[in-house]
Amino acid sequence: MTGRDGGADIAPLGPFDPVIILVRPQLAVNIGTTARAMANGGLFHLRLVAPRDGWPQERAWFASSGADRILEEAKVFDTVDEAVADLHRVFATCPRPRHIIKPLLTARGAATELRAVSQRRLKAGILFGPERAGLDNEDMARADTLIRYPLNPDFMSLNLAQAVLVMAYEWYLTHDQTPERSLMTNETHVATKGEVTNFVNHLVHDLEKTGFLRNEQKKPGMVRNIRHLFARGEVTEQELRTLHGVVRALAHGRQDQ
Structure with a gap:
């Protein structure tokens, strides 16, 4: 044909x-x-x-x-x-x-x-x-x-x-093994808890330097809320690297003023 x-x-x-x-x-x-x-x-x-x-x-x-x-x-x-x-x-x-x-x-x-x-x-x-x-x-x-x-x-x-x-x-x-839910990460990977902790520590450190966490009574709860924010989703390693850069840029910007 x-x-x-x-x-x-x-x-x-x-x-x-x-x-x-x-x-x-x-x-x-x-x-x-x-x-x-x-x-x-x-x-x-x-x-x-x-x-x-x-x-x-x-x-x-x-x-x-x-x-x-x-x-x-x-x-x-x-x-x-x-x-x-x-x-x-x-x-x-x-x-x-x-x-x-x-x-x-x-x-x-x-x-x-x-x-x-x-x-x-x-x-x-x-x-x-x-x-x-x-x-x-x-x-x-x-x-x-x-x-x-x-x-x-x-x-x-x-x-x-x-x-x-x-x-x-x-x-x-009936025989497919594809997970019902997945995250497309392309060239990166889902961040480990250690990578997330490292970023949160970086963020908290710079927030302390800028005075954002100056209220000592509220500080522990504010830090916990920040940790909860990044713990509840599958943040990727690439996204954390980007956020590290954001935090550095914001911190340097305040120092230059």
Whole structure:
């Protein structure tokens, strides 16, 4: 096909990672953006059931932002039964209430269960329905578990790629070790308590010289407040060096007057 540049170096992370199954997808662009969403979450295996306009479709590659290999490796089936025949577990997204009795999970709950299935070396897939109507009752009859995202009940409209991205994101988080909170320090580092103490001593020394701490009764509390100020946050070594310079400049400025 024309219009491809090789794309990103995407490969399967594990043979038992979940399979994304698009049932009767209608637009090539949506298939491409789905591949892009999958790549963001570390998913690789894509299956298409009876795509309306056939497969392959050039516009999918243009919309995939380099997730070319996912599209190149995508498998096409005529029916849902054929698409899930080799799987051990089948999940299905279900945005609207249905008169069906099945286990119902959130995206996070489904991701946790999918990870457990994968660790047992079993294969699982997730069904996503056509853009306009979603999965019908016959499609969902092939699934053993339903997934419904807890979204704003007054507006629960997701396009196909967004729906896949939510699931891919939750899947990725089940093994991601990124701290929930961190501090970007670039070329510096978070100051040690010793470095903070050294700066506070420098500051207090110059405040004494300027007469700011001349009230001996209030001095201990004022010094403690200064220490609390610098102890409660993650001050960096670079910031302390800058503040040392500020204190020196202020002290010298007073001496020159």
